[in-house]
Amino acid sequence: MSIKSGSLSAHAWRQIKKEKLAMLSLFIIVIYVLIALASVTGLLAANWSKEVGASYSAPSLQHIFGTDIFGRSVLEKTIKGTEVAISVGLVTAVLSITIGVFLGAMAGYFGGFIDEMIVWFYTTLSSIPTTMLLVAIALILGKGMLAVYLALGLTSWVSLCRLIRGEVMRHCEREYVQAASAIGGGHLRKIFKHILPNVSHIVIINFSLQFQTAIKSEVILSYLGLGVQGRPSWGTMIDDSKLELARGVWWQLAAATIAMMFVVLAFNILGDALRDALDPKLKGKS
Amino acid sequence: MSEILLSIKNLNVEFKTDEGIVHAVKNFNLDIKKGETVGLVGESGSGKSVTSLAIMGLIPNPPGKITSGEILFQGKDLLKMSREELRKIRGNKISMIFQEPMTSLNPVFTVGNQIDEAIILHQKVSAKEARKRTLELLHEVGIPNYEQKVNDYPHQMSGGQKQRVMIAMAMACKPDLMICDEPTTALDVTIQKQVLELMFNLQNKHGMAMLFITHDLGVIAEVANHVAVMFRGDLVESSSAKEIFNDPKHPYTKGLMACRPSLDKNPKRLLTVETFLNAENAKISDIKVEYKVEKETDDEKYPVLLEIRNLKKYFPIKGGIFGRTVDEFKAVDDVSFKLRKGRILGLVGESGCGKTTLGRAILRLIEPTAGDIIYSGVNLGTLNHSQMQAMRRKMQIIFQDPYSSLNPRMTVGDIITEPLEIHNVGANKKERYDVAQSLMEKVGLKTAHLTRYPHEFSGGQRQRICIARALSLKPEFIICDESVSALDVSVQAQVLNLLLDLQDEFKLTYIFISHDLGVVKFLADEVGVMNKGKIVEYAKASEIYKNPREDYTKRLLDAIPRGIPVRG
Numbered sequence: 001m002s003i004k005s006g007s008l009s010a011h012a013w014r015q016i017k018k019e020k021l022a023m024l025s026l027f028i029i030v031i032y033v034l035i036a037l038a039s040v041t042g043l044l045a046a047n048w049s050k051e052v053g054a055s056y057s058a059p060s061l062q063h064i065f066g067t068d069i070f071g072r073s074v075l076e077k078t079i080k081g082t083e084v085a086i087s088v089g090l091v092t093a094v095l096s097i098t099i100g101v102f103l104g105a106m107a108g109y110f111g112g113f114i115d116e117m118i119v120w121f122y123t124t125l126s127s128i129p130t131t132m133l134l135v136a137i138a139l140i141l142g143k144g145m146l147a148v149y150l151a152l153g154l155t156s157w158v159s160l161c162r163l164i165r166g167e168v169m170r171h172c173e174r175e176y177v178q179a180a181s182a183i184g185g186g187h188l189r190k191i192f193k194h195i196l197p198n199v200s201h202i203v204i205i206n207f208s209l210q211f212q213t214a215i216k217s218e219v220i221l222s223y224l225g226l227g228v229q230g231r232p233s234w235g236t237m238i239d240d241s242k243l244e245l246a247r248g249v250w251w252q253l254a255a256a257t258i259a260m261m262f263v264v265l266a267f268n269i270l271g272d273a274l275r276d277a278l279d280p281k282l283k284g285k286s
Numbered sequence: 287m288s289e290i291l292l293s294i295k296n297l298n299v300e301f302k303t304d305e306g307i308v309h310a311v312k313n314f315n316l317d318i319k320k321g322e323t324v325g326l327v328g329e330s331g332s333g334k335s336v337t338s339l340a341i342m343g344l345i346p347n348p349p350g351k352i353t354s355g356e357i358l359f360q361g362k363d364l365l366k367m368s369r370e371e372l373r374k375i376r377g378n379k380i381s382m383i384f385q386e387p388m389t390s391l392n393p394v395f396t397v398g399n400q401i402d403e404a405i406i407l408h409q410k411v412s413a414k415e416a417r418k419r420t421l422e423l424l425h426e427v428g429i430p431n432y433e434q435k436v437n438d439y440p441h442q443m444s445g446g447q448k449q450r451v452m453i454a455m456a457m458a459c460k461p462d463l464m465i466c467d468e469p470t471t472a473l474d475v476t477i478q479k480q481v482l483e484l485m486f487n488l489q490n491k492h493g494m495a496m497l498f499i500t501h502d503l504g505v506i507a508e509v510a511n512h513v514a515v516m517f518r519g520d521l522v523e524s525s526s527a528k529e530i531f532n533d534p535k536h537p538y539t540k541g542l543m544a545c546r547p548s549l550d551k552n553p554k555r556l557l558t559v560e561t562f563l564n565a566e567n568a569k570i571s572d573i574k575v576e577y578k579v580e581k582e583t584d585d586e587k588y589p590v591l592l593e594i595r596n597l598k599k600y601f602p603i604k605g606g607i608f609g610r611t612v613d614e615f616k617a618v619d620d621v622s623f624k625l626r627k628g629r630i631l632g633l634v635g636e637s638g639c640g641k642t643t644l645g646r647a648i649l650r651l652i653e654p655t656a657g658d659i660i661y662s663g664v665n666l667g668t669l670n671h672s673q674m675q676a677m678r679r680k681m682q683i684i685f686q687d688p689y690s691s692l693n694p695r696m697t698v699g700d701i702i703t704e705p706l707e708i709h710n711v712g713a714n715k716k717e718r719y720d721v722a723q724s725l726m727e728k729v730g731l732k733t734a735h736l737t738r739y740p741h742e743f744s745g746g747q748r749q750r751i752c753i754a755r756a757l758s759l760k761p762e763f764i765i766c767d768e769s770v771s772a773l774d775v776s777v778q779a780q781v782l783n784l785l786l787d788l789q790d791e792f793k794l795t796y797i798f799i800s801h802d803l804g805v806v807k808f809l810a811d812e813v814g815v816m817n818k819g820k821i822v823e824y825a826k827a828s829e830i831y832k833n834p835r836e837d838y839t840k841r842l843l844d845a846i847p848r849g850i851p852v853r854g
Contacts, residue, residue, distance in 0.1 A: 007739050008694055175691035178651055179752070183705035183759070184678040197695040 012201075012277035022273030025266035032263050035079055036086035045076035048232065056249050066251035068240065077232035078255045084233040085215045085263065088148055092214035093207050095153030097160060101196070101203060104164025109172060109191055118161070126158045134217070138226040148227050152214050160206045167199045201278035205271055212267035219260060234260050291495050292318040292341070292463055297355035299336050302348060310336040312519045314355070318463065318512075323489060323496040325510030325527070327503055327542065329774040330745070333519040334499045338465045341497070342382055343372045359463070378408040381456035385468040387448035391440040397424075397451045398436035404458040423454040428484060445637075446477035450484065457488065464489075465497045470505060474636045474801045479845040482508050501774040503542050504847030507531060515539050527851040537562040545779035547808035549831060549846060555786060556779040556808065588626040589662075591763060591795050592648070597621045597657035599640075599647045617643040618654070619819035625812075627762075630789070630796040632810030632827065634803050634842060640819040641799045645765045648797070649681055650674060661763070679709055682756035686768035688748035692740040698751055699736035702726070705758045725754040728791075729784060746777035753784065757792070765797045770805060782809060804846045807831055815839045 016022050038044040051071040052063065059066040065074035107118040125133075137151040171177055172195065180190050221227035222235025234256040241253035299311040311333040318324050328334045339345050341357055343364060357364040359380065364372065384390040392400060398420055405416040417436075424432035427450040440448055449469060456464055466485070470478040486509055489496055498509055506513055507527065514524040515538065523536040534540045541559030598620055605612035617640045625631050633641045647654040650666060659666040661681065669677060685691040692701055702725055703718040705711075712718040723733040729750040740748055749769060756764055766785065770778040782805065788794060800806050806813055806827070813830045815823040815838065823836045834840045 007697075008741070175685040175687055176693045178646075179683070179685060179691050179755070180693075180704070181651055182649060182678060182683045183755070184675040184708050185704070186675070186708075189708070193696075194693050198693070200695075 009278075012274075015277040016273050019273050019276075021269055025269040025273070028262055028266040029270065032082055032266075033086055036083045039079050039083035040087075045079040048072060048076040048080045056244070056247070059251050065255040066249075068252055069244070074237075074252050074255050077237060077252075078234070078259050080232045081234040081237060081256060082259060082263075084145070084228055084231070085218060085260070087145075088152065088218040089211040089214045091149045092152040092156060092217075093210040095149065096157035096210055097203055097207055099153070100157035100160030100206075101164055103157070104161040105168050105191055105196065107161070108165040108168025109187070109195065111169070115165075118165075122158045122161055125155070130155050131220075134221060135224075135226060138221065143226060143229050145228055148218055148221055151221070152217050156210055156213065156217075160202070160210070163202055163206070164199060167202060168195055171195045171198055201274075204278060205274050208267050208271040208274060212264045212271075215260065215264060215267075219256075289320045290317050291320045291322075291360065292316075292497075293358040294337070294341070295356050295358070297337065297340060297357065298353045299333070299340055299345065299350060300353050301350050309519050310350070311340070314516075314521050316514055316521070316524065318495050318497060320462070320495055321489075321493040322512060323498055323510045325506035325513040326497060326499045326516060327501065327506055327513060328516035329501050329776050331518075332516040334516050335467055337516075338382070338467050338497060338499055341465060342376055342380065343367075374408070377404060377461075378459045379461055380463045380465065381459070381461040383449075383452050383456050383464065383466045383469045385471055387445055387452055387472065388440075390452060391448055393440050396437050396439055397443070401451070401455050401458055404455050408459045419458070420454075423457055424451070426457070426488070427451070427454045428480075429454075444477075445473055446481060449473060449477075449481055453481075453485065453488070457492075460492065461494055463495045463497065465499070467499045468501070469498075471500065471502070475803070475845040475847075476636055476841060478505070479847075482847075485509065501776075502546070502847070503531075503775070504546055504849040507849045507851045508847055510851070515542070531849065531851045537565065542776060543849070545776050546849060547779075547782070547804045548849070549804060549807060549843070552808060552828075555783045558779045558783065559776045560780075588628055590624045591627040591662055592625040592797075593623075593658075593660040594648065595622050595658040595660070597644070597647060597659065598655045599643050599652065600655045616640075616819045618647060621657075621816075621819075621821050623814060623821065623824060625795060625797065627795055628789075628793055629812065630798055630810045632806030632813040633797060633799045633816055634801065634806050634813060635816035636801060636842075639816045641816045642767055644816070645683065645767050645797060645799050649678075649683055649765060651683070676709075679705075679759045680761050681763045681765075682759070682761040683765045683767060684749070684752050684756050684769045687772055688745050688752060689772075691752055692748055694740055697737055697739055698726075698743075701740070701751065702736070702754050702758055705755060709759060711759070721758060722754070725757055728757070728788070729754045730780075744777075745773055746781060749773060749777075749781050750784065753781075753788070757788065760792065761794070763795045763797075765799065767799045768801070769798075771800060771802065778805070785809070802846070803831075803842050815842065 035044065049072060052073045053067045053071050055067065055069050055071045057063060057067045057071070063073055063075065065078060068074055068077065103118050103122070107115040133155050134151045137154065138147045141147040141150060177190055177194055180194050218227055218233065219235035219238065222233045223239045225239070227233060227235050237252050237256040241249070241256075244252060294314055294316045297311055297314040298309070301308045301310050314337060316324065326334045326337065336345065336350070340352055341364065345352060352365060355365070359375065364375070367375070391397065398417065401420040401423060402413065402416040405411060405419055406413065411419070421432060421436060424436055429435050429447060429450055435443070440451075443451065469485070470481050473481060482505065485496070496509070498506065500506055510527045512525070513527050513530040515522050515530070515536065517538045523530065523534065523539050530539060531543070534543055538559060541557065541562035544557035544562070545559055547556060597618055598616070599618040600614040600616050602611040603613040603615055604610065619640070621644060623631070633644065635641050643652065646652045648659055650659070654667070661677070664677070666674065666677065696704075699719055699722055702722040703715070706718045706721060712721060719736065722736055726733045726736060731747060731750055731754070740751065743751065770781050773781060785796070786809070789796065796809075798806060798809050810827045813825060813827050814821045815830070815836065817838050823830065823834070823839050830839060831843065834843055
């Protein structure tokens with residue numbers, strides 16, 4: 001019996017390609033990213049603040065998602081919100097993964113005093129209620145995008161760090177890592193060339209989960225008035241619609257929640273498919 | 287007694303894989319009589335385990351499928367039974383023991399609970415009666431202090447004890463047929479012997495039939511009345527144990543018999559299955575064995591390459607609330623020996639005797655607590671980190687598990703060239719790959735496979751890759767830590783021969799660590815027997831086998847399956 005040639009990641013990619021739902025999710029995510037890029041570069045929704053119609057006109061062919069109190073297009077606001085969501089998701093996920101992987105690998109590999117310090121640090125951090133911490137950071141840094149990035153990035157790395165620490169410890173005991181020391185390999189080589197590629201599946205899966213968690217957290221922060229200021233985001237749109245609902249204006253709320261739902265759902269499905277394809281512990285349980 | 291209990295007729299099993307359909311079992315026929323033990327022998331991938339799973343109705347579908355044939359148990363076809371009917375037979379009339387006792391017991395229940403459950407599942411008895419029966423069973427399988435041990439969790443027991451518990455569980459409902467899938471492969475030879483004896487006795491007492499699956503003909507000889515040999519899905523030979531051992535017909539069976547190192551003769555190279563399969567029928571009788579000439583062990587011409595003086599490695603045992611060190615575990619306790627250039631030292635002992643720790647401490651993969659390691663005049667303990675790294679060019683290690691000792695994310699080429707890269711050998715990648723190519727040829731692998739990943743290779747091939755990696759820096763000294771223990775006997779013979787060929791070619795010195803005295807006897811010039819961290823006996827290989835002084839050594843020697851059939 002010969003197994004089809006190729007690396008483990010090539011193998012995983014082939015498996016994901018077979019999953020129709022996962023591919024659809026990936027497609028949806030790509031579209032969101034493209035919309036966000038178009039919005040950043042000004043191709044889409046550059047004039048979102050312009051008045052395009054009457055105040056609170058219901059969805060029609062002219063204004064697919066209707067207009068808001070100032071007669072601005074809700075569609076364009078949603079697109080602008082996508083930009084915020086994707087950028088927050090990306091920056092936060094990258095930030096939290098960088099911190100989580102770095103600290104987790106250090107703690108797991110070196111053990112001893114370094115490990116104790118890192119564990120002490122993250123247990124202290126995680127003993128503070130996350131939302132309180134977010135509020136505190138947002139208040140210190142002042143409201144705005146930077147505060148959102150940092151607040152979310154600096155609080156979401158703990159679970160990944162724990163996972164990576166445990167996994168790295170396990171891999172340190174494995175014979176291939178000992179073989180690397182036996183041939184004279186140094187610490188950096190063992191960590192970066194041997195151990196980290198073998199825990200990369202955790203990082204990838206975590207990336208997709210962090211991304212959507214960050215999107216949701218941004219919405220909550222903005223809803224609480226601690227998030228982005230002076231520009232539309234899904235959270236501020238939902239915040240606005242608090243008062244609108246009483247007057248029967250539902251479209252702003254609908255546009256923001258539907259936009260959020262699709263991207264979060266897509267990330268969840270993709271995350272599960274990634275886990276099935278990449279996690280060696282689930283191999284053979286199809 | 288001659289009544290047929292289980293009859294497999296024309297069984298065909300297929301597996302659907304990415305590469306198409308694989309015929310795992312082809313037209314398989316086998317009868318098991320009441321009270322008889324049938325040995326099913328074959329290497330991994332020969333279809334023996336698939337056959338046993340087919341009997342239990344445990345073939346995963348998909349990807350597996352039984353395409354034709356019937357399995358008659360007491361006259362009824364198991365393949366046509368409903369799930370409910372099958373469930374009543376499984377575990378009740380037919381029970382199964384698996385290879386890995388560590389994973390086949392549930393770690394969160396006590397062993398007593400698990401046996402109780404097996405009894406209550408099939409018999410209408412109260413919990414109290416079930417516990418009574420459980421205690422009887424544990425007593426019967428020879429668990430010491432069984433009245434206390436019944437409340438132990440699996441992790442509190444040794445491997446041998448867990449396998450005994452598995453046997454008790456399989457015996458719980460007094461089955462008519464017991465299927466044992468490599469039940470002793472994961473155990474030390476001494477424990478293996480005890481477990482085999484136990485199974486033998488239980489079977490005699492209760493008169494059940496047994497299907498015993500293994501890759502090792504030596505083990506089969508101890509238990510089986512009848513032996514069936516499988517090779518790549520085909521049943522190649524099936525007859526009484528005496529006949530198989532005294533007059534094997536099929537070249538594959540002959541090869542299997544020859545490839546196990548025996549205790550009385552010491553061939554220069556082991557014969558392999560391939561030798562027999564490749565030879566024409568007439569030429570099999572021409573296959574000759576060349577015997578080894580014993581090398582002098584204290585010849586002055588050969589300098590001492592490695593000297594170990596009073597080496598100790600203690601592990602602290604932490605206890606109390608503050609994690610203070612309350613005691614020390616003496617893994618290696620005051621070990622000294624000398625090893626001359628071009629010689630092979632065998633280190634033998636049961637698991638937990640400290641032989642692996644000793645090997646790693648010599649290479650300073652773990653820091654020894656005390657003692658000196660002098661390698662060609664240099665005391666390794668005095669070297670700093672970078673000096674030690676340079677020293678590693680000369681000293682290498684080959685690990686036990688070929689599955690975990692290769693990084694799954696690197697290609698074979700990258701794995702073999704990594705040592706060269708670390709020590710800046712070769713000007714560029716291409717030059718290093720040229721070295722890797724010649725190494726691949728040396729260890730008997732195709733050079734084109736350098737671009738593949740480890741998971742595409744079999745266990746034996748992976749061990750060859752590990753050997754190629756160890757050789758890439760042209761070392762003088764290699765520690766083989768149970769390097770053939772995880773391999774089938776037929777593959778083991780090939781790897782052992784390869785190690786000897788390489789020794790001749792590169793003038794290597796080996797320390798060969800193993801729990802199997804048979805393998806060590808074939809390979810080693812001198813043998814050190816380890817027990818509880820100490821070397822209890824140290825002598826020339828031939829001496830140890832002829833006149834073992836220590837009782838412990840005698841026990842180890844006794845435990846090796848002789849390959850002489852005990853039952854007719």
